[in-house]
Amino acid sequence: MEWTVYILRCSDNSLYTGITRDLNRRLNEHNHNDRLASAYTRSRRPVKLVYQEAHVDRSSASKREAALKKLSKTKKELLIK
Numbered sequence: 001m002e003w004t005v006y007i008l009r010c011s012d013n014s015l016y017t018g019i020t021r022d023l024n025r026r027l028n029e030h031n032h033n034d035r036l037a038s039a040y041t042r043s044r045r046p047v048k049l050v051y052q053e054a055h056v057d058r059s060s061a062s063k064r065e066a067a068l069k070k071l072s073k074t075k076k077e078l079l080i081k
Contacts (some may be wrong), residue, residue, distance in 0.1 A: 003061035004044035005042050005068065007051035012073060017068045019061040023052060051080045 004023045008016040008066065010032060020026040020078050029036040030047050054060035068076065 003058055005053050005055060005061050005064045006049060007042065007046040007068065007076065009050045010041060010047050012044050014044060015050075015073060016041055016044075017065055017076075019055075019058070019065050021032045023049070078081065 001021050001022055003019055006017070006023060006026075007021050008018070009029075010016060016030075018026070018038070027049055027052070028040065030041040031045055034042060053064070055064060068079075071079070
């Protein structure tokens with residue numbers, strides 16, 4: 001099973017970056033599960049998936065997630081387009 005790095009657009013137009021092995025489950029958690037959603041997305045619902053990319057292992061996904069989190073919002077918006 002591969003890993004996915006994803007970016008969500010929150011209701012306040014902010015962006016959230018994460019990784020998961022099951023994107024549909026994780027998106028559902030972000031939008032509907034108060035216990036399993038991240039603290040950041042819980043207060044910014046609904047969230048919408050705007051970007052995703054596949055990785056073969058957790059290590060590469062985590063490294064890419066960290067790199068994306070360091071980007072400015074402007075650069076993330078360019079990536080999303």
